[in-house]
Amino acid sequence: MDYANETFLDRPVDRRSFIKRGIAFVGASAYTPPAFLRAVFDEETRPLTPASVVDYAAKRHVLVVLQMAGGNDGLNTVIPVGDRAYFDARPTIALNPEASLPLAQGFALNPAMTGMKTLYDRGQLGVVLGVGYPNPNRSHFRSMDIWHSASMDETTDTGWIGRLLDATKHEQDSMWRAANIGSQQALSLRSQSSFVPSLGSVPDYVFQTDNSFRAEGPRRQQSFLQLQRQAEALAVQAEYGSQLAFVSKTGLDAYQSTVDLHAAVTEYKTTVTYPTTPLASALKTSAQLITSNLATGVCYVTTGGFDTHSNQQVTQNGLLGGVSNALLAFYDDLQAQGIADQVTTVVWSEFGRRVKENGSRGTDHGTANPMFVVGGGVRPGMHGEQPSVANLDGSGDLKYTTDFRSVYASVIAQRFKIDPKDVLGGSYPALPLYA
Numbered sequence: 539m540d541y542a543n544e545t546f547l548d549r550p551v552d553r554r555s556f557i558k559r560g561i562a563f564v565g566a567s568a569y570t571p572p573a574f575l576r577a578v579f580d581e582e583t584r585p586l587t588p589a590s591v592v593d594y595a596a597k598r599h600v601l602v603v604l605q606m607a608g609g610n611d612g613l614n615t616v617i618p619v620g621d622r623a624y625f626d627a628r629p630t631i632a633l634n635p636e637a638s639l640p641l642a643q644g645f646a647l648n649p650a651m652t653g654m655k656t657l658y659d660r661g662q663l664g665v666v667l668g669v670g671y672p673n674p675n676r677s678h679f680r681s682m683d684i685w686h687s688a689s690m691d692e693t694t695d696t697g698w699i700g701r702l703l704d705a706t707k708h709e710q711d712s713m714w715r716a717a718n719i720g721s722q723q724a725l726s727l728r729s730q731s732s733f734v735p736s737l738g739s740v741p742d743y744v745f746q747t748d749n750s751f752r753a754e755g756p757r758r759q760q761s762f763l764q765l766q767r768q769a770e771a772l773a774v775q776a777e778y779g780s781q782l783a784f785v786s787k788t789g790l791d792a793y794q795s796t797v798d799l800h801a802a803v804t805e806y807k808t809t810v811t812y813p814t815t816p817l818a819s820a821l822k823t824s825a826q827l828i829t830s831n832l833a834t835g836v837c838y839v840t841t842g843g844f845d846t847h848s849n850q851q852v853t854q855n856g857l858l859g860g861v862s863n864a865l866l867a868f869y870d871d872l873q874a875q876g877i878a879d880q881v882t883t884v885v886w887s888e889f890g891r892r893v894k895e896n897g898s899r900g901t902d903h904g905t906a907n908p909m910f911v912v913g914g915g916v917r918p919g920m921h922g923e924q925p926s927v928a929n930l931d932g933s934g935d936l937k938y939t940t941d942f943r944s945v946y947a948s949v950i951a952q953r954f955k956i957d958p959k960d961v962l963g964g965s966y967p968a969l970p971l972y973a
Contacts, residue, residue, distance in 0.1 A: 598833075598880060599835070599882065599953055600834065600835050600881045602821075602884070603724075603838050603886075604839050604861070604883055604885045605838075605840045605886060605888075606841060607678075607840055607842040608842050608844030609681075609888055609890065609903055610887035612908045614632075614850070615647070615908060616665055617635070617638050618644060618924060619638060621644070624893075627894045627927065628894070628895045631850050631895045631899055641658060641665065642919055645665070645920060648855060649855070650862065651861075651862040652859075653864075654861075654912075655862075656866055657912055661916075662878075662912055662916060663910060663918055664912075664916045664920075666910070667908055667920060667924045667925075667940065668908075668937075669886075669906060669907055669941075669945060670889070670890075670907065670936075671690070671938065671941055671942055674935070674938070676903035685886060685888055685942060686725035687725060687726075688962050689963070697724065698726055698946055699716065699727050699838065700727050700728045700729030701730075702836075703836070704729045704731055704732055705956060706956060712834075713735065714795065714799065714802075715833055716734045716835065716836035716837070717734065717737065717838070719824055719837055720736065720839065722840075723736045723838075724838050727836075727838055735795045737799075740799060802831050803826045803827070806826045808825070808874065809874055812871075813863050815860050817839065818860075818868075821839060821864050821865070821867070825872060828872070828881060844857060846891070847896065848898035850899060869881075869912065878914055879913070879914025882911065882915075883910075884910070885912065890904040890905055890936065904935045904936065905931070905935040905938060906939070911949065915973060916971060916973075917972055923939040925937050941967075944968065946962060947966045948972075949971065953972060
């Protein structure tokens, strides 16, 4: 039977046919991007209201995480301009100290990072030096899993932000308390019980039916909703209870999230001109969510391309300039909206690069790296200890000085007032990231 063309409103649904039809919907979702066609209500359907409305101007704290995927070269990002060993190790790709952007304590930013230098000069940027973890892994996939899960245990199946959401679930019930900006949801957001939508942009996050049958769209949407609501009723029966409850809750949550989103962001306006890049668009979408009444407390954004094995200087400078300019526009926007002090952005990459350049004027996978913490309340300047460029480990890599989980723990405890043990499962030395 072609369940895609069947009209469920025409007949009741019993348990057996529900299971068959429910599986058809779940199977179809595997081939459908995580977005849904715009809700179109007929006369018999009343639009649902947002699940939770919160005045964003109220004092609340928001976390934005920006991942620079690929393994960003930290030594050409935060440059140890006074260290002769840095220049000796990189005869062709070391950056000119006179062109770089001075920070403090003998460090400077990559010359392309003018936007982040502006944030630093405003007192909104902290730099954490030498970040890594014990027994570093130079595989992109494994290293990212470690950072996402905040665990060295390969069996850990939740992310650190997902556990933060679970630990604070009592605070609000909005479906938009966290959002992944992009098509592939980050492991960091995986949790036991918290729904996290993924979207590329607000206009794209709509309820989707088959484009081959556009005239049937509204009716199919109503069929979908009826199916999910019947699932709720059938879920009380022991034989199918847990499976039906899962199917119905997932479907209705996804639908409700589209309704909530489009109802909440219509008032967003900005006087800031964002760069015309995918990252800047993602941060603009984050600003839309944060300034809405959806009670969004977490946004996750990923940008890539940092695996610079060859011709690093031009490639990395362009990427860092893009990150820097997008972040400045984002905070200019938040400042104009009056909420810049409420938003902390953590910027990370899964590992740094080797100290010595390779034969292709690039660098290979390394270890320790700087992180950035941006936003209101951040104690500006340098945090932690820079690893020695001369005293390397047995593989010729930097020896990390700050466990990345110390950065997570410091943000969780100092900014969000949550015991980090509830999220990270252990204790890590605190950094004075906030004044």
